[in-house]
Amino acid sequence: MITRIRDRVMQIQGELRAFQHGLRQTFDSARQQHGQDMLSGVQRSLNAMRPGWEIPRSVADGVRAWAFSAALWRPFRKWCLRVSLAGWLLTLILITDIPSGESPPLSLKTVAQAASWLKHKSAALWDHPGSGFHLLQNLAMRWIFIVLVVHWLFRGLPNAQVRPLEPPRWTHPLQQLINSLAWVATLERRFRATAVLASTANRCGVAYLKPKEPWGASPADMLERHLLSAEYVVLSAWKRWPVLKERAVKHRKLALQAHAGLVAAALRKEAMRLDGPECEDALRRLAEVLITIAERYSDGHLGALLPANELEGLTPVRHREGWQLTLMVGGIVTVTVGAAAAGLPDGAAAVAAPALAGLVMWWVNRRHGGQETGDAFDLFRPR
Structure with a gap:
């Protein structure tokens, strides 16, 4: 009897392992197919511009690695941020002045007190809109620092150390889950630049094949957004590829930044030719430059993304991310203090300050349309 039960349990365990293996293979094949579809589009665009033009192997491997890791990491990151936001809002509600009494939480008296409190608050907010902004401001000032620190750590932990491309074997399930997510996050961030550059080269082929129409968009207009993204990943390439340790040599980092600025200037030079005859x-030529940068970046040659003869006589583009952050914070503080000291009517300052702060943030970031959501806190990542 015991032998039969043990055999049955082992059979069920084998069936579960087979089901998990099949499910993992299905999910992995879907992720691999996404990368293959992306590579097929790039290959068609390159062949349209020059027959027989093959994608370099390092670029193809980088695009596959990015597509494979992004399909797992990005949904996980998105849901983590959603859950964090929901928990933050719930915490803000719980720390407000909701009436509490000795009645049970689900009693009619407690529900009536909560309804009366909500009615009073909604009436007060309707009559005096500024009080609502004051309430949100007071609550946010209590928790915004904690939220930023947690978000900073959450975004920085997967990049705190250099990890190999092949994930090692772990024994404990929890350790396997945490280290696998950290490895996937590192892989997605490392090869995001390769995918962006290859996608921009693909858009060059799309613009090349598009028939010329007087009322249609020009190639420069079609590529403007993609070129901004390509320029951003080039300027931040030294932060994406984990070759710099936590305390990197300063002159090496400055040399990589200067070279990235020259490469971005070369991209701008080639993009200016799109408006010519x-x-x-x-x-x-722009597609050639993009593929060359993607190939050398995927190989880890951050100090030689383009040949030296193509960078002669160019003025490097400066990456002013730190100055932009300083300008943004200073502008927000200035408009907030100015709105409070302007002698506006009651509640008007609380309404004007967030609006002016949002206007300052838009004005500072409007020249960085290629910056993704995942790149917003690159400046705060631990090095």
């Missing part, structure tokens, strides 16, 4: 040659 030889637009097709300019698109082909």
